[in-house]
Amino acid sequence: MSGRLVIAGLGPGAARLVTPEVTAALEQATDLVGYGPYLARVPERPGQTRHASDNREEIDRARHALRLAEAGRSVVIVSSGDPGVFAMAAAVFEAIETGEAAWRAVEVEVLPGITAMLAAAARVGAPLGHDFCAINLSDNLKPWDLIQRRLVLAAEADFAIALYNPLSRARPWQLERAFGLLLGVRHPATPVVFARAVSEPGEQIEIVPLGGASAERADMRTVVLIGSSQTRVVTRRRGPSYVYTPRRAG
Amino acid sequence: MSGRLVIAGLGPGAARLVTPEVTAALEQATDLVGYGPYLARVPERPGQTRHASDNREEIDRARHALRLAEAGRSVVIVSSGDPGVFAMAAAVFEAIETGEAAWRAVEVEVLPGITAMLAAAARVGAPLGHDFCAINLSDNLKPWDLIQRRLVLAAEADFAIALYNPLSRARPWQLERAFGLLLGVRHPATPVVFARAVSEPGEQIEIVPLGGASAERADMRTVVLIGSSQTRVVTRRRGPSYVYTPRRAG
Numbered sequence: 001m002s003g004r005l006v007i008a009g010l011g012p013g014a015a016r017l018v019t020p021e022v023t024a025a026l027e028q029a030t031d032l033v034g035y036g037p038y039l040a041r042v043p044e045r046p047g048q049t050r051h052a053s054d055n056r057e058e059i060d061r062a063r064h065a066l067r068l069a070e071a072g073r074s075v076v077i078v079s080s081g082d083p084g085v086f087a088m089a090a091a092v093f094e095a096i097e098t099g100e101a102a103w104r105a106v107e108v109e110v111l112p113g114i115t116a117m118l119a120a121a122a123r124v125g126a127p128l129g130h131d132f133c134a135i136n137l138s139d140n141l142k143p144w145d146l147i148q149r150r151l152v153l154a155a156e157a158d159f160a161i162a163l164y165n166p167l168s169r170a171r172p173w174q175l176e177r178a179f180g181l182l183l184g185v186r187h188p189a190t191p192v193v194f195a196r197a198v199s200e201p202g203e204q205i206e207i208v209p210l211g212g213a214s215a216e217r218a219d220m221r222t223v224v225l226i227g228s229s230q231t232r233v234v235t236r237r238r239g240p241s242y243v244y245t246p247r248r249a250g
Numbered sequence: 251m252s253g254r255l256v257i258a259g260l261g262p263g264a265a266r267l268v269t270p271e272v273t274a275a276l277e278q279a280t281d282l283v284g285y286g287p288y289l290a291r292v293p294e295r296p297g298q299t300r301h302a303s304d305n306r307e308e309i310d311r312a313r314h315a316l317r318l319a320e321a322g323r324s325v326v327i328v329s330s331g332d333p334g335v336f337a338m339a340a341a342v343f344e345a346i347e348t349g350e351a352a353w354r355a356v357e358v359e360v361l362p363g364i365t366a367m368l369a370a371a372a373r374v375g376a377p378l379g380h381d382f383c384a385i386n387l388s389d390n391l392k393p394w395d396l397i398q399r400r401l402v403l404a405a406e407a408d409f410a411i412a413l414y415n416p417l418s419r420a421r422p423w424q425l426e427r428a429f430g431l432l433l434g435v436r437h438p439a440t441p442v443v444f445a446r447a448v449s450e451p452g453e454q455i456e457i458v459p460l461g462g463a464s465a466e467r468a469d470m471r472t473v474v475l476i477g478s479s480q481t482r483v484v485t486r487r488r489g490p491s492y493v494y495t496p497r498r499a500g
Contacts, residue, residue: 090379129340
């Protein structure tokens with residue numbers, strides 16, 4: 001008998017950003033699987049088993065969850081943000097495609113969540129208010145050459161750009177390199193938003209011009225938004241500035 | 251005395267996808283402003299005034315909301331999906347930038363929501379599981395040349411692509427043209443997802459190869475997702491296929 005596997009998006013952090021659909025799924029699960037700090041966001045429930053793992057073991061975690069579901073358990077994999085955006089959903093479907101035939105019979109459901117770039121955008125205005133793209137800057141799973149190529153084409157297409165995983169201890173230089181590449185195409189005054197730990201304690205938002213953007217402002221919990229050629233900063237006498245990209249272009 | 255203006259994302263349609271933060275804001279508002287069908291999703295509350303408008307009057311609606319907030323009301327503008335993605339937030343900040351100085355003193359807050367492409371992606375797997383972009387196909391506010399250029403550059407960058415507002419009665423030909431352009435760069439077997447009215451009654455999901463994609467499958471309530479060169483379809487003996495883009499590339 002096959003169980004059920006739900007891949008649930010917890011949003012950027014705060015409980016007020018978790019959809020009722022995800023909350024209900026978390027209540028009904030027999031087993032929760034996920035990266036430790038994400039599991040820690042979910043209230044404990046008696047009778048529910050937790051399987052915490054390291055953040056780098058996505059595919060192993062997906063297989064573990066599929067095995068539990070195949071055995072008839074009702075499993076929820078928790079994911080930060082939206083499971084479909086640089087998170088657990090792709091790993092689960094990769095595990096299904098490359099794994100045991102029986103796993104294709106498991107009932108799988110993805111429950112969307114508020115992804116980091118949209119939570120970050122909301123905190124400053126509407127910097128992604130026109131055409132935009134999302135690029136994962138980590139080269140763990142793709143060559144740096146491809147990332148560079150995408151950055152340049154995205155800048156040429158005049159997308160606003162959201163950078164996920166802008167840096168880590170193992171690759172502190174990439175974000176700086178990305179800013180350099182973008183400066184070859186975009187004006188130095190282009191607004192850049194560094195949004196760290198959005199909706200959580202320690203939230204920090206900075207707006208700086210591309211010409212003055214330094215990778216030192218980011219860490220592993222930061223998402224970086226880079227404006228298009230049209231993106232505007234609206235200053236105010238009191239309170240922080242707004243950043244938005246007009247709906248009109250060209 | 252200045253009031254408060256909240257721009258709230260209602261998600262794709264179902265109440266189970268509305269964040270608690272948005273629900274609380276809707277309860278506290280004195281005035282709700284929005285496109286009629288979106289307002290109709292919000293339960294009526296005694297003492298709360300509703301200001302319904304046509305969908306094409308975004309900037310007028312934003313100004314109307316700012317005037318109410320400036321007069322001390324507690325206003326919520328409702329938006330479908332996420333307010334920052336081809337929705338009301340950019341119009342509000344444009345109205346602030348170009349409008350009365352007093353509007354800059356209004357306290358404005360954007361509450362994110364589940365945007366259509368992520369709700370659609372979740373229904374079929376993880377087609378946006380790697381780098382991707384979002385393009386509004388409407389040329390009401392930008393020239394078609396720019397849209398064409400973006401489509402080609404996005405295909406060359408090998409992004410998965412989400413198309414918002416793929417067609418309307420006034421421009422039935424654009425989506426067909428977009429498919430044609432993409433076929434110049436992408437393989438005809440590339441998976442395309444037509445997702446209509448996700449999470450609502452009348453939801454309809456179709457997965458077809460790019461070579462067989464026809465604009466007739468879309469309407470004004472459809473979001474179209476086009477895979478990258480890496481996007482996979484996983485077939486199953488029972489149940490619909492999954493579509494996902496692997497985390498690994500290149």
